[in-house]
Amino acid sequence: MSSKIALVLFLFLSPALAWPQTAVPDKQSGPAHEQQTQQTESPDNSASQLDTSTESESRTAVATPQLVPDRAGQKTEDFGGKQTQRMFWIVPNFAAVSADTQLPPLSVREKFVLATKDSVDYSSFVWTGLLAYQSMALNSDPALGHGLAGYTRYYWRAFADQASGSFFTEAIVPAMTHEDPRYYTLGHGNFWRRTTYALSRVVLTKTDSGGLGFNFSEVVGNGMEAGLSNLYYPSQERGFRKTAENWGTQIEAACLNNIIREFWPDIRHKLLRQK
Numbered sequence: 001m002s003s004k005i006a007l008v009l010f011l012f013l014s015p016a017l018a019w020p021q022t023a024v025p026d027k028q029s030g031p032a033h034e035q036q037t038q039q040t041e042s043p044d045n046s047a048s049q050l051d052t053s054t055e056s057e058s059r060t061a062v063a064t065p066q067l068v069p070d071r072a073g074q075k076t077e078d079f080g081g082k083q084t085q086r087m088f089w090i091v092p093n094f095a096a097v098s099a100d101t102q103l104p105p106l107s108v109r110e111k112f113v114l115a116t117k118d119s120v121d122y123s124s125f126v127w128t129g130l131l132a133y134q135s136m137a138l139n140s141d142p143a144l145g146h147g148l149a150g151y152t153r154y155y156w157r158a159f160a161d162q163a164s165g166s167f168f169t170e171a172i173v174p175a176m177t178h179e180d181p182r183y184y185t186l187g188h189g190n191f192w193r194r195t196t197y198a199l200s201r202v203v204l205t206k207t208d209s210g211g212l213g214f215n216f217s218e219v220v221g222n223g224m225e226a227g228l229s230n231l232y233y234p235s236q237e238r239g240f241r242k243t244a245e246n247w248g249t250q251i252e253a254a255c256l257n258n259i260i261r262e263f264w265p266d267i268r269h270k271l272l273r274q275k
Contacts, residue, residue, distance in 0.1 A: 081187020081265050092121045095170065096261045099187025105208035106182070108175045114182075115171035119163040128159045143234035157232055164228050165250060169221035177216045180206040183261050198258040202251065222250035 081099025086092055094117050097103060106114070118124070132154035136146060144153040170181040184206060186197045205215040226246035230238045 081185045083185060083261070083264065084268070087260070087264055087267075090123050092118055092123060093261065093264065094118060095182045096264070097182050097184045099185040099265075101184070103182075105180060105210075106174075108171075111174050111181060112167075112171040115167045115169075118166045118170065124162060125159075128155060128162060131158045141234055141237060143236070157229075160232060161225065161229060165222065165225040168224045168228075169217050169254075173217040173221040173224070178208040179213065179215065179217045180208060181217050182206075183258060185262055185265070187262075187265065194262050195259060198262040199255055201258050202254050218254055219251070222254065223247050225250065 083096040083098045084093060094114060132151060135141065135158065136144070136151055136154045141154070144150050144157075173179070174181045183201060186194050188194075189197075201215070202218050203215050204212055205217060207213050226243045229246060230243060233242075
């Protein structure tokens with residue numbers, strides 16, 4: 001499931017330019033006695049003008065993205081880091097948590113529900129079909145054959161890969177190690193800080209007690225998925241080397257998946273023009 005959103009979309013996320021706002025001075029015109037009259041206006045009129053000016057500045061502040069300083073002293077636009085249930089209206093994003101959001105820990109049942117949603121989502125069947133067709137076209141496993149029968153063999157194995165990966169990393173291992181399988185968005189700071197944070201979440205994760213610990217769910221869970229695949233792939237696709245390659249591919253996909261999820265709120269705002 002992770003590889004379905006491993007696109008290089010974050011390259012589009014160049015920092016936005018902050019346009020300074022300059023105040024336009026009021027025009028002074030008219031004879032001296034008119035200016036003197038304006039200076040001696042009643043306090044009520046002056047207060048009214050002050051309220052109008054304050055209201056105008058308030059509206060301008062709302063329309064302008066907030067600039068948040070990071071640790072390096074630089075300023076970047078803050079779009080709230082708000083996540084959505086899906087990316088591009090199709091790709092599931094159920095495990096992403098919006099920035100600056102603290103949620104109660106998931107129960108064991110809720111972790112299995114999350115894994116089930118990711119495994120049997122309609123997009124998973126479509127993505128599995130594309131992967132199966134690609135593998136058959138490249139003749140990745142000659143023993144599986146070609147034609148409709150061969151495609152069926154490729155398909156159910158690809159589906160087993162993604163489903164077992166979801167359950168190992170989001171349900172089974174997190175339930176045993178008391179870890180939170182969700183991705184908590186940073187949402188603030190410059191590009192490199194957020195990218196480093198996203199990559200670090202592959203080896204670090206939030207625990208059910210609210211602390212931070214080693215991400216057994218991702219590291220060990222993907223290893224269990226790679227080992228399980230030895231049971232249903234042809235003999236030439238088994239063994240330690242193939243298992244290690246499969247595990248490395250899953251970890252790489254998890255890294256890219258985290259980066260895309262971290263910058264998805266920015267992608268929505270800048271590329272899709274969504275508030």
